[in-house]
Amino acid sequence: MAVALKSDDFASDADLIRRARNAPVGAFLALDFVVIPHTGRAMQGVDYHDSSTHKKPCLSQVYSSSALVKFKCDPTPLHLDYKVSQALQTSGYPSRTATQSMITTVLHFKNLGINFEGALLDGEFGADDSIEFSQSHGVPVLVRAKRTLSVAFEGQTLTLEELAALFDHTKCHPYAEFGWRAKRLSVSRSGRAFDVLMIWRKVHGVWEVFCLISTFPRCSAMISLLRAWKARWGIEVCHRYFKQSLGLGKYQCLDIQAQKNWAWCVLEAFHEVLQMRRRHPGLRWKHAQSLAAQTVKWCVETAKNRYSLRRYAA
Incomplete structure (x- = not known):
């Protein structure tokens, strides 16, 4: 198995197109990073990275991740691409x-030709570069912004935290679907105009604000943007399932090409589980995984039986 995984790259553009066909119409593209801790220094591509689950940088690999997500729909992961740290970059891995x-x-x-309504980005993506890219290429984005970010609003330059303090959240429009209150404001920065969504939510009984930069058209309904951002959690669901149930990070081969191909296998396994959930609505993830494993085994064991394979494909 290790020899096979160290061979040529399994991933292809055809995989991306095939996976995207599984996504619901009107999905958004969520992008993020997933940190995979490892214990051995001998494994290729490991370096020290920050992780939300560790108090200090841990020895790990990082993959950039993407998924097509839609509110109240299962997420559809598209790719896991090995991300090289600056210390380990080469001409082949910039x-x-x-x-x-x-x-x-x-x-x-x-x-x-993969279609999506816009991109959903968490706080590690640069606000200025994301806005410039969005407006230059016509790709709407929602980006979580730091509260220290400065913007121009009605002739004043304020941080987003100062801007939020100008408004009484109890008078902002409530969105009972999420238990949030929100307000949309037109602002600018470095000569570029965009919207800021000020969103208040209760955290441990206390109202706290977080901010999203939006380059979506003003005609986009506020509730649609909030649902899109809520759907972004789907990519986090993918990451958790990759690591806890499908073994991403458990493979111990030292070769980086084998690690990348293992990530490809994990994505393929996720899509088998996803197909099972769509065939049987309401099926729990664990049960769907068990049924998918049985189906794939049956298909492999009957590989010489063309009738069986045609029946499975149908």
């Missing part, structure tokens, strides 16, 4: 910032 990685991915997907 290091890219989060925003550079996002731009490369989005343009590649657009060139392949």
Whole structure:
């Protein structure tokens, strides 16, 4: 198995197109990074990276990740691409910032004809570069913004935290679907105009604000944008399932090509589980995984029986 995984790259553009066909119409493209801790220094591609589950940088690999997501629908992961740290970059594996990685991915997907309503980006993606890319290429984005970001609003330059303090959240429009209150404001920065969504939600009984930068058209309904952002959690669901149930990070081969091909196998396994959930609505993920494993085994064991394979494909 290790010899096979160390062979040529399994991933292809055909995989991306095939996976995208499984996504619901009107989905958004969520982009993020997933950190895979490892214990051995001998494994190729490991470096020290920050992780939300560790108090200090941990020895790990990082993959850029994308998924097509839609509110109240299962997420559809598209790719896991090994991300090289600056210290380990080579001519064959150049290091890219989060925003550079996002731009490369989005343009590649657009060139392949993969359709999505816009991109959903968490806080590690640069606000200025994301806005410039969005407005230059006509790709709407929702980006989580730091509250220290400065913007121009009605002739004043304010941080988003200062801007939020100008408004009483109890008088902002309530969105009972999420338990949030929100307000949309037109602002600008470095000569570029965009919207800021100020969103208040209760955290441990206390109202706290977070901010989203939006380059979606003003005609986009606020509730649609909030549902899109809520759907972004789907990519986090993918990451958790990759690691906890499908063994991403459990494979211990030292070769980086084998690690990349293992990630490809994990994505394929996820899509088998996803297909099972769609055949049987309401099926729990664990049960769907068990049924998918039985189906794939049956298909392999009857590989010489063409009738059986045609029946499975149907």
